[in-house]
Amino acid sequence: MDGMGAMAQGASTHIPVMRDEVLAGLAVRADGRYFDGTFGRGGHTRAILDRLDTGGRLLLMDRDADAIAEAQHAFAHEPRVSIYHGNFADAGDWNEVRDLDGALLDLGVSSPQLDDPERGFSFQHDAPLDMRMDRGSGISAADFLQSADEREIADVLWRYGEERMSRRIARAIVAQRAQFPIQSTRELAELVEHTIGRRERNKHPATRTFQALRIHVNDELGSLQRGLRAIAAALKPGGRLAVISFHSLEDRIVKNFIRGEMPVPARRGLPRGLPLPQTLHSPLRAIGRAQFPSGAEIAANPRARSAVLRIAEKISLEAGG
Numbered sequence: 001m002d003g004m005g006a007m008a009q010g011a012s013t014h015i016p017v018m019r020d021e022v023l024a025g026l027a028v029r030a031d032g033r034y035f036d037g038t039f040g041r042g043g044h045t046r047a048i049l050d051r052l053d054t055g056g057r058l059l060l061m062d063r064d065a066d067a068i069a070e071a072q073h074a075f076a077h078e079p080r081v082s083i084y085h086g087n088f089a090d091a092g093d094w095n096e097v098r099d100l101d102g103a104l105l106d107l108g109v110s111s112p113q114l115d116d117p118e119r120g121f122s123f124q125h126d127a128p129l130d131m132r133m134d135r136g137s138g139i140s141a142a143d144f145l146q147s148a149d150e151r152e153i154a155d156v157l158w159r160y161g162e163e164r165m166s167r168r169i170a171r172a173i174v175a176q177r178a179q180f181p182i183q184s185t186r187e188l189a190e191l192v193e194h195t196i197g198r199r200e201r202n203k204h205p206a207t208r209t210f211q212a213l214r215i216h217v218n219d220e221l222g223s224l225q226r227g228l229r230a231i232a233a234a235l236k237p238g239g240r241l242a243v244i245s246f247h248s249l250e251d252r253i254v255k256n257f258i259r260g261e262m263p264v265p266a267r268r269g270l271p272r273g274l275p276l277p278q279t280l281h282s283p284l285r286a287i288g289r290a291q292f293p294s295g296a297e298i299a300a301n302p303r304a305r306s307a308v309l310r311i312a313e314k315i316s317l318e319a320g321g
């Protein structure tokens, strides 16, 4: 399963992906104001904080209540840190998220989320089929599979999992749930394996199905689009954005956003057919090309293997950006 995030096995250890590249990309200033929208277990947060002096500020956010509990415990007496439980898509609602010198999104799920059987993210453990990062909102993967129609399930598997057997799997799910609801990760993994067989060596046949359901249940791509807009608006001119993606659907959104190929909502209300030079509409410019983890990092932390890091800088539109 991709998008596994930064940490090694076990809740107590964590290895932030491409930490040095992130710090270099953000060009952290000691008295700067930084936003970490995906705290996880705080590997990147701590690395940024280490570079701040008493005038610096770090605003951190996560939609997972366990991650926020960890942050509250770790930074209870740290005056430079503010903590917020929520979706980074709504970062603009948080008054402190403004005049940022830098912002980081390290997308996907964390190792504690993956490794906790209760969360239902992984077919490696038998568990209730939940997959929500924020268990206080939205519907679980089991509820989605129970209530969606066959076409919608197939669309989700195709769009977010790039699963070529999406229709066949959706048909099998609907047939199965007529007998009894699919409630556990193992039931779903076995159903998919039974339906499409083992096609790829070293990859469980349910990998794409699990990725697709996770992306859908958490509205990961919609959150990313809204989050990028909110963060770009909150950066100062010259402020830096660093985003680590773990699959091509995310990376495409990040790349297009930086290039100024804004998704449809940004164009709403404009006359149809109006020719819009794309670059005029990007508040950002790319700093360098996409970066990837080194072989040594992947060897030390296999969960880093599909990471792609992009860095961008806020431009001043008045200055002709």
Ligand SMILES: C[S@@+](CC[C@H](N)C(=O)[O-])C[C@H]1O[C@@H](n2cnc3c(N)ncnc32)[C@H](O)[C@@H]1O
Pocket: 004, 005, 006, 007, 014, 015, 016, 017, 037, 038, 039, 040, 041, 042, 043, 044, 045, 061, 062, 063, 064, 067, 086, 087, 088, 089, 106, 107, 108, 109, 110, 111, 133, 223, 224
């Ligand atoms: C890969 S981990 C981050 C690891 C972190 N950088 C570290 O070094 O410990 C991703 C985290 O982002 C959170 N997350 C994912 N999407 C989010 C969103 N839209 N809003 C807020 N948090 C999100 C997840 O709950 C998870 O804790």
